[in-house]
Amino acid sequence: MHPQIIAMAAAEHVKDMQAQATRGRRARAARRARRGGIVVTAASSADLIALRQDPCPELPCQPVPARAA
DSSP states (O other), X not given: OOHHHHHHHHHHHHHHHHHXXXXXXXXXXXXXXXXXXXXXXXXXXXXXXXXXXXXXXXXXXXXXOTTTO
């Protein structure tokens, strides 16, 4: 093929790929807008203490010796 035809086809392909990327970015932005933004906030120490779980005072069952297993 003629080099100019190849260059034109390559340029057209690049334009198509850029258009596809732009559509994808816009679609992701629209989905993000519908879902609402992810807001990261710093947790206070009271929140962290409330989330902490106390250890279980006793095991729910007796430990199994290795030979019995």
